[in-house]
Amino acid sequence: MRRASLIAAVFAAASPSVLAQETTQRGQELYATQCATCHTERLHQREKSNIRTRADLRAEVTRWSRETRQRFSAEDIEDVVRYLDRSHYRLKK
Numbered sequence: 001m002r003r004a005s006l007i008a009a010v011f012a013a014a015s016p017s018v019l020a021q022e023t024t025q026r027g028q029e030l031y032a033t034q035c036a037t038c039h040t041e042r043l044h045q046r047e048k049s050n051i052r053t054r055a056d057l058r059a060e061v062t063r064w065s066r067e068t069r070q071r072f073s074a075e076d077i078e079d080v081v082r083y084l085d086r087s088h089y090r091l092k093k
Contacts, residue, residue: 027083034070035080041088054091057081 051057058081065072072080085091 023079024083024086027079027081028087030072030076030080031083034068034072035064038068049089051089052091054081054085057084057089057091 051060058077061072061077061080061084064070065077
């Protein structure tokens with residue numbers, strides 16, 4: 001029983017990290033297949049961006065997903081936001 005508890009504790013401790021990595025990978029895949037067809041990642045160069053917060057980034061992803069008629073769920077939008085934040089922006093939450 002102790003071993004099972006230990007394994008469960010280790011898995012629980014690792015889960016947020018694993019989940020974050022999977023979310024970032026999913027966001028990257030969505031970005032590559034749905035967003036990058038219209039623009040390159042140069043669009044996200046920090047010094048040229050008006051995006052200052054995660055809320056700004058979320059609003060832009062939401063706006064462009066609607067304008068391009070993407071059928072992004074709230075989860076899809078969050079995954080793309082997390083990917084862009086980690087790969088380009090590094091914003092304060």
